[in-house]
Amino acid sequence: MNTAISFASNTNWQAYSGESTMSYLTDALGLTVQNFLSAATGIAVLVTLVRGFVRRGSAAVGNFWVDMTRATLYVLLPFSLIIALLLVSQGVIQNVSAYIDVATLQHGSQTLPMGPAASQVAIKMLGTNGGGFFNANSAHPFENPTPFSNFVEMLSIFLIPAALCYTFGSMVGDRRQGWAILATMLLIFLPLTVGLVAAEQAGNPALHGLAVDAQASALQSGGNMEGKETRFGIASSGLFAAITTAASCGAVNAAHDSLTPLGGLVPMWLMQLGEVIFGGVGAGLYGMLAFAIVAVFIAGLMVGRTPEYIGKKIEAYEMKMASLAVLIPAALVVIGTAVAVMSPAGVAGVANPGAHGFSEMLYAVSSASNNNGSAFGGLSANTPFWNVLLGICMFLARFPLAIAMLAMAGSLAAKRHVPPSAGTLPTHTPLFVTLLACVVIVVGALTFLPALALGPIAEHLMSATGH
Amino acid sequence: MSTLLRNAIVLLLLLTAVTGVAYPAVVGGLGNLLFPHEASGSLVERDGKPVGSALIGQSFTEPRYFWGRPSATTPAANNAASSTPSNLGPTNPALADAAKQRIAVLRAADPDNKAPVPVELVTASGSGLDPEISPAAAEYQVMRVARLRGLEPAKVRELVAANTQGRQFGMLGEARVNVLKLNLALDQASR
Numbered sequence: 001m002n003t004a005i006s007f008a009s010n011t012n013w014q015a016y017s018g019e020s021t022m023s024y025l026t027d028a029l030g031l032t033v034q035n036f037l038s039a040a041t042g043i044a045v046l047v048t049l050v051r052g053f054v055r056r057g058s059a060a061v062g063n064f065w066v067d068m069t070r071a072t073l074y075v076l077l078p079f080s081l082i083i084a085l086l087l088v089s090q091g092v093i094q095n096v097s098a099y100i101d102v103a104t105l106q107h108g109s110q111t112l113p114m115g116p117a118a119s120q121v122a123i124k125m126l127g128t129n130g131g132g133f134f135n136a137n138s139a140h141p142f143e144n145p146t147p148f149s150n151f152v153e154m155l156s157i158f159l160i161p162a163a164l165c166y167t168f169g170s171m172v173g174d175r176r177q178g179w180a181i182l183a184t185m186l187l188i189f190l191p192l193t194v195g196l197v198a199a200e201q202a203g204n205p206a207l208h209g210l211a212v213d214a215q216a217s218a219l220q221s222g223g224n225m226e227g228k229e230t231r232f233g234i235a236s237s238g239l240f241a242a243i244t245t246a247a248s249c250g251a252v253n254a255a256h257d258s259l260t261p262l263g264g265l266v267p268m269w270l271m272q273l274g275e276v277i278f279g280g281v282g283a284g285l286y287g288m289l290a291f292a293i294v295a296v297f298i299a300g301l302m303v304g305r306t307p308e309y310i311g312k313k314i315e316a317y318e319m320k321m322a323s324l325a326v327l328i329p330a331a332l333v334v335i336g337t338a339v340a341v342m343s344p345a346g347v348a349g350v351a352n353p354g355a356h357g358f359s360e361m362l363y364a365v366s367s368a369s370n371n372n373g374s375a376f377g378g379l380s381a382n383t384p385f386w387n388v389l390l391g392i393c394m395f396l397a398r399f400p401l402a403i404a405m406l407a408m409a410g411s412l413a414a415k416r417h418v419p420p421s422a423g424t425l426p427t428h429t430p431l432f433v434t435l436l437a438c439v440v441i442v443v444g445a446l447t448f449l450p451a452l453a454l455g456p457i458a459e460h461l462m463s464a465t466g467h
Numbered sequence: 468m469s470t471l472l473r474n475a476i477v478l479l480l481l482l483t484a485v486t487g488v489a490y491p492a493v494v495g496g497l498g499n500l501l502f503p504h505e506a507s508g509s510l511v512e513r514d515g516k517p518v519g520s521a522l523i524g525q526s527f528t529e530p531r532y533f534w535g536r537p538s539a540t541t542p543a544a545n546n547a548a549s550s551t552p553s554n555l556g557p558t559n560p561a562l563a564d565a566a567k568q569r570i571a572v573l574r575a576a577d578p579d580n581k582a583p584v585p586v587e588l589v590t591a592s593g594s595g596l597d598p599e600i601s602p603a604a605a606e607y608q609v610m611r612v613a614r615l616r617g618l619e620p621a622k623v624r625e626l627v628a629a630n631t632q633g634r635q636f637g638m639l640g641e642a643r644v645n646v647l648k649l650n651l652a653l654d655q656a657s658r
Contacts, residue, residue, distance in 0.1 A: 028487050028488070028491045029483065029487040029488070030487075032486060032487055032490070032491060033482065033483045033486050033487040036482065036486040037479075037482060037486075065474055065478055068478065068482075069478065069482070072482055072485070072486065073485070077485070077486065077490060080490065081490070081493065081494065084494040084498070085494065085497055085498060085501065088494070088498035088501070088502050088505055088506050089501070089502050089505060090505065091505045091509050091521075091522050092505070093505075093506060093507065093508050094491075094494055094495050094498040094499070094506045095495065095499065095506055095507050095508075096495070097507065099548065100508065100510070100517065102510075102516075102517045102518055102519050102520075103516070103518065104518060104519055104525045104526070105518060105519075105525065105527070105532070105647070105650055105651070105654065106525070106526065106527060106528065106529060106532070108525075108526060110519060110523070110525060110545065110546075110547050111546075111547055111548045112508055112510075112519070112520050112523060112547050113547060113548055114507075114508060116491050116494070116495060118494055118498060118506075119490060119491040119494040119495070120491075122494075123486075134550050134594075135549065135550045135551055136550035136551060136552065136593060136594035136595065136596070139550075139552065139592075139593030139594040140550050140594045140596065141520075141522035141523055141524075141594060141596055141597070141598055142508070142520075142522060142523070145509075145522050146635055146640070147634065147635040147639035147640020147641070148635045148636070148639055148640075150639070150640065151639055203586070204557045204562075206557060206558060206562060206563045207563065207566055207586070207589070210563070210566055210567060210570060210589075211570055211583045211584060212566065212570070212583055212584055212585075212586050212589055213582070213583035213584060213585050213586060213603070214586040217603065218642075219601060219602040219603035219606065219642070220585050220586070220587065220601035220602065220603035220604065220641075221601065221641050222586055223586070224557065224590075225586045225587050225590040226552075226553065226555065226557070226562060226590040226591060227552040227553065227554070227555075227590075227591065227592070227593050228590075228592070228593050229592055229593045229594060229597050229599075230536060230587055230592070230597050230599040230600055230601055230604075230641060230643045231597075231599055231640050231641060231643050232593075232640055232641065233601075233640065233641035236639070236640050236641070237593075252593075253593065254552075254593045255552035255553070255554055255593050257552070257554040257555070257556060258552060258553065258554060258555055258556065258557065258562075259557070260557050261557060261558070351554060351556075352554075352555065352556035352558075352559045353556075353559060353560075354558060355558075356556035356557070356558055356559065357556075359556075360556075376554070376556075377551075377552065377554045378554035378555070378556070459556075459557075459558055462558060463557060463558050
């Protein structure tokens with residue numbers, strides 16, 4: 001059940017491990033199909049919302065079946081094919097063989113897993129799904145064997161969420177609107193990524209007293225290598241961690257649980273911002289448009305004018321729907337974490353002691369409530385308590401939000417077009433980009449700073465002072 | 468309502484056939500046609516028998532071999548059927564204890580080597596199956612392997628270099644040494 005909601009809601013939280021639980025048939029028929037359809041649904045909801053801005057005095061906002069089929073057949077399928085073949089060329093496996101037993105050099109034995117991995121990995125990235133073929137996800141050499149496969153995977157995570165900004169600009173007949181949204185996303189994404197990589201490169205103070213060489217040099221990447229793969233080192237692992245949590249992908253190529261405290265704060269916060277910095281396929285952009293509506297509303301309040309966005313008046317109904325979109329995930333994170341912390345069954349899943357244990361729970365609920373799917377993997381989440389709690393979070397974060405957006409689309413489509421006047425706030429300027437970024441960050445900071453202070457920030461202070 | 472339901476079911480069935488059956492089959496067909504070695508697991512053979520995959524790390528504990536990254540898989544290290552990282556948090560005392568123990572084992576195998584240990588040899592990898600180590604981690608082990616095999620260090624370094632890949636296209640990822648291939652080459656050279 002948890003797995004069904006997880007893949008249908010585009011979260012792809014995995015309480016099970018891929019090798020031991022799923023047959024090749026379940027992988028292909030159940031999970032690969034859901035990977036396509038949940039992503040196509042995100043695109044369908046988004047274009048419906050955008051049509052709300054485009055259409056004037058209209059009672060209709062398009063045909064879901066048509067959108068869904070087109071998104072799958074014209075966008076997701078061809079790209080997945082190309083990406084899957086690129087991945088196979090690098091060494092991602094694609095077969096239906098039985099597991100292979102080999103005798104190793106030291107006269108031991110090893111069982112090599114097999115399976116149709118490449119076809120699932122391609123769409124898990126492209127659809128920002130994130131559910132791995134193997135337990136270690138994109139850290140597994142059969143899922144992500146080379147730096148180039150890593151590059152392809154990172155690119156395919158951002159490909160559609162970024163391209164949809166352009167689609168949005170094109171559809172509303174003013175590409176600058178799309179560029180402004182893309183600029184806002186980059187404005188938040190880039191500094192956080194640099195921070196993450198810097199924190200990881202600085203290494204783990206707990207190893208500083210030992211005879212360990214963690215300096216970066218021409219011969220090694222150095223830094224905090226616990227949970228990271230040699231071929232990716234610090235930079236490619238840090239960038240992947242930021243991309244996968246900015247977009248609501250959730251695939252990982254390094255163990256997020258073993259990131260340094262500040263390095264782990266970044267992915268956690270990127271999810272808590274509501275998965276609007278690129279975000280999920282379709283879902284990220286409609287989330288960001290909800291924030292844009294909140295931003296024009298705030299600007300409208302300051303000057304005492306009825307706010308407008310893309311030629312449509314923003315009134316009480318739209319504001320209610322936009323607020324729902326902003327508040328539901330935030331409320332789920334805060335309430336869900338509180339429930340987990342207060343329940344013995346919740347705390348029982350924690351693997352690491354101290355503040356880090358709290359971070360594990362906060363990360364899990366943030367991930368589920370924003371349909372990301374990555375984890376601080378130490379948490380034993382395959383228990384009835386965690387499966388139910390995270391299942392509820394994933395469901396409520398995906399479907400009520402999509403319904404709110406569709407309701408807003410209907411309301412917007414019925415409205416008349418308002419031509420821009422001297423008093424209209426232009427929404428393609430650097431001023432608006434800054435305003436929108438501030439709204440996203442302020443909502444994210446006000447809501448989550450207390451929780452982050454108890455988890456990663458407390459751990460960082462303890463770690464830096466040698467406790 | 469019934470039309471809506473019928474549409475949903477028909478669409479689901481059609482798209483399941485396309486994305487769940489046709490798509491994996493096409494990737495499998497083309498993948499095996501164009502890249503047969505890669506699609507079936509990049510197996511490495513010796514005397515015609517597979518001894519592992521170039522992409523999956525094996526356990527090396529004998530000092531005459533180069534050792535790979537520590538692995539957190541259970542019940543044994545490098546269990547390819549159950550990939551996992553350690554998931555130890557940075558402030559977990561178990562993390563530092565594991566590092567201390569790994570340093571002790573490396574030192575015991577090579578008491579003359581007083582150099583600090585490259586960080587990758589004391590930290591568990593992300594998959595538990597990392598097939599590679601950095602050139603620094605290989606260099607750290609060169610003298611030990613050369614001594615135990617009675618080879619010239621220069622010869623061992625030559626083999627390390629032959630099994631080292633630089634950054635892909637000169638810029639992506641990190642330089643790395645494939646441990647299984649290197650050890651196979653060593654066995655070949657010491658015959």
